[in-house]
């Protein structure tokens with residue numbers, strides 16, 4: 001391993017801190033629901049007045065995480081990334097690629113018939129070279145729909161594929177989850 005190699009497992013924390021501060025407002029009028037709104041650089045959290053400190057902490061953590069992912073994913077130009085990765089690795093360019101919030105257990109999915117790729121927004125918190133791997137994985141599905149040896153040869157065109165798979169496994173994603 002040369003000094004230029006990226007660090008091996010275990011990884012240092014890679015998630016950037018939230019790009020906003022959090023303000024909690026306890027409202028006696030709220031009974032059950034928690035509402036969160038990003039106003040400029042402040043995430044305003046409206047919670048029922050009766051919530052315990054522990055519950056408040058849990059909501060602050062959850063909402064901070066959720067909004068951080070949204071802000072980070074909005075900063076990524078997926079079309080541009082996919083087009084450049086497709087060019088570099090001689091793979092098809094997708095007709096569409098977008099973040100989705102309803103894929104909690106798959107890092108991404110692909111509908112080859114219409115050239116559509118969807119990525120779980122959870123990935124937005126990961127380093128760019130991991131997101132790039134997942135994009136290449138889904139681009140390869142535009143050619144090979146299943147995880148055949150031919151498919152793996154395509155995805156191996158991305159030089160950090162193996163390292164990215166290791167990263168995703170460490171985060172709890174299986175190798176065949178997309």
Ligand SMILES: [Zn+2]
Nearest residue numbers: 137176177178
């Ligand atoms: Zn796959």
